[in-house]
Amino acid sequence: MGCRRRFTSYERIEDVPLWIVKKNGQREAFDRGKILRGIMTSCEKRPIALEQVERMVDDVERVLKDGHPREISTRAIGELVMERLQKLDEVAYVRFASVYRQFTDIEGFRQELERLLHPSRDGLA
Numbered sequence: 001m002g003c004r005r006r007f008t009s010y011e012r013i014e015d016v017p018l019w020i021v022k023k024n025g026q027r028e029a030f031d032r033g034k035i036l037r038g039i040m041t042s043c044e045k046r047p048i049a050l051e052q053v054e055r056m057v058d059d060v061e062r063v064l065k066d067g068h069p070r071e072i073s074t075r076a077i078g079e080l081v082m083e084r085l086q087k088l089d090e091v092a093y094v095r096f097a098s099v100y101r102q103f104t105d106i107e108g109f110r111q112e113l114e115r116l117l118h119p120s121r122d123g124l125a
Contacts, residue, residue, distance in 0.1 A: 018064055019071045027071065032061055039081060042096035046089050056084045090116060 018030035036057050043053060060080045064072055078100040085093040097103075097112050 016070060020077070021071050021073045023074060030061075030064070032057060035060060035077065035081065038096065038099070039085065039092075042085065042092045042099075043089065046092050048089055048092065052088065056081075056088065059084065086116070 019027045020030055021027055036053065039053050039056060060077065063080060064077065082093060082097055082100065085096050094109070094112060094116070098109065101108065101112070103109055103112070
């Protein structure tokens, strides 16, 4: 008579979750959408294609998952995004930096612009 059933197995990549550690120490699951929204906001009305933004988010996510422990600070994520934005569009970079670094006055903007305009002066003050 026989079994008359067929058994199969499927392999899949086990995705270990990535946890984000916020400034206040609180932890939450990685949310790609938050990075995408932050970058999209900073790129608003700039000549940047959606595909460029998506590639940037893909790159940041890949770096986070490939090269870091399973917990990473929001600061490290912000630095990764700013590195990429600075190369892509300086205006979008300054917009993102103003929120990320929480500029409270024009002096914060001035210092960031000085750093952008004169990169060789970094750390020399």
